[in-house]
Amino acid sequence: xxxxxxxxxxxxxxxxxxxxxxxxxxxxxxxxxxxxxxxxxxxxxxxxxxxxxxxxxxxxxxxxxxxxxxxxxxxxxxxxxxxxxxxxxxxxxxxxxxxxxxxxxxxxxxxxxxxxxxxxxxxxxxxxxxxxxxxxxxxxxxxxxxxxxxxxxxxxxxxxxxxxxxxxxxxxxxxxxxxxxxxxxxxxxxxxxxxxxxxxxxxxxxxxxxxxxxxxxxxxxxxxxxxxxxxxxxxxxxxxxxxxxxxxxxxxxxxxxxxxxxxx
Numbered sequence: 167x168x169x170x171x172x173x174x175x176x177x178x179x180x181x182x183x184x185x186x187x188x189x190x191x192x193x194x195x196x197x198x199x200x201x202x203x204x205x206x207x208x209x210x211x212x213x214x215x216x217x218x219x220x221x222x223x224x225x226x227x228x229x230x231x232x233x234x235x236x237x238x239x240x241x242x243x244x245x246x247x248x249x250x251x252x253x254x255x256x257x258x259x260x261x262x263x264x265x266x267x268x269x270x271x272x273x274x275x276x277x278x279x280x281x282x283x284x285x286x287x288x289x290x291x292x293x294x295x296x297x298x299x300x301x302x303x304x305x306x307x308x309x310x311x312x313x314x315x316x317x318x319x320x321x322x323x324x325x326x327x328x329x330x331x332x333x334x335x336x337x338x339x340x341x342x343x344x345x346x347x348x349x350x351x352x353x354x355x356x357x358x359x360x361x362x363x364x365x366x367x368x369x370x371x372x373x374x375x376x377x378x379x380x381x382x383x384x385x386x387x388x389x390x391x392x393x394x395x396x397x398x399x400x401x402x403x404x405x406x407x408x409x410x411x412x413x414x415x416x417x418x419x420x421x422x423x424x425x426x427x428x429x430x
Contacts, residue, residue, distance in 0.1 A: 171223035172200070172237055176262040176346045177254065179314070180242030181304035183276040184266035185328040189342065190240040192353050199348065200226055200234040208239065211254050212247040219257050235348055242266075246304040251317030260321035263314065264345050268328040270305035271424045275416045277301045291420050295427060302427040 178189055190206060193199045202208050202225035210222045226237050244250040245265065254261075268276075278294055278301050281287050287294045295301050304310070307325075314323060324345035331338045336352065343350045416424060 171220065172226040172229040173219065173223055173258055174226070174237050174239050174261065176236065176238050176264070177244075177258070178238070178240040178242070178264040178266070178346075179250070179254075180245035180266060181273065181277075181310075182242035182245075183273045183280060183304075184242075184268040185326070185331055186240050186242040186266055188331065189264075189266070192339070192342075193238060193240065195353065196348075196351055198233065198235040200229040200237040202226065202239055203228050207241050207243065209241070209243060211241065211244050211250045211257070213243075215249075215253050222257070236346065238346060245314075246300050246306075246310055248313070251314045255318050255321075260318050262345055262347060263318070263321055263323045264342065265307075265311060265314070265323060265325045266328065267307055267325055270307065270428050271416070271421055274302050274305045274424050274428060275414075275420070277304060279414065291416070292423060295423075302424065305424075305428045 178186060180186055190201070194201060205225070208214070208222065208225055210217070214221070225239075229237055244254070278291055281294060281298055281301065287297060289297065311323070311325070314321075322345070324341060326338060326341060326345075330341075339352060340350055342348075415421075
């Protein structure tokens with residue numbers, strides 16, 4: 167524990183649905199990384215930046231230099247947020263960044279399915295993209311990387327592909343640890359390699375669950391959200407984990423739409 171405000175020394179900035187959940191689980195498993203207390207993602211550099219660095223630093227007040235090798239956050243919502251790079255630079259400076267990649271169409275389709283599971287939309291793909299442009303924007307890797315490099319020209323940026331995690335996990339971990347300036351450490355064999363998803367029984371129930379969780383997090387009620395998860399309420403609202411939920415593939419027409427909208 168330290169009384170001096172502590173902020174991240176490196177960041178994983180996403181995008182979502184490209185391996186960031188696995189990275190977070192790995193960093194939490196290590197035990198020597200100070201992650202935000204009580205919450206997976208703070209949303210500080212997109213939703214809550216007006217709350218100030220002091221508010222953000224409270225999430226890392228449990229930092230113990232005798233136990234923690236570094237202070238990090240995995241924040242996949244930042245990758246496609248237009249203002250996030252400048253906000254991050256203003257608060258953290260040119261810290262090392264990790265960007266995750268995946269086949270752009272597969273990532274966008276998974277993003278769309280995520281929005282459906284969480285109750286944000288029941289719309290067909292084309293309509294959902296209009297309301298939630300991040301579905302395709304987060305797959306425009308070259309465009310988003312250019313934005314981050316322009317805002318943080320001195321920051322080392324490492325790009326890791328999800329396919330490499332599957333095909334060469336040792337090499338992937340080695341590059342991840344080097345990028346985050348952590349001592350190398352292999353993951354246990356039983357660490358989940360995917361963020362298992364559920365299929366909600368009701369759109370309204372899923373939407374209510376998302377609204378309640380987001381409201382509690384905005385108020386700092388992280389412990390209540392975590393207690394609800396432990397009590398099994400996540401399965402009630404969003405369905406039980408099912409491999410089928412993530413492995414659905416777009417139709418040829420939907421694939422063509424995603425390819426056209428992503429554009430790179």
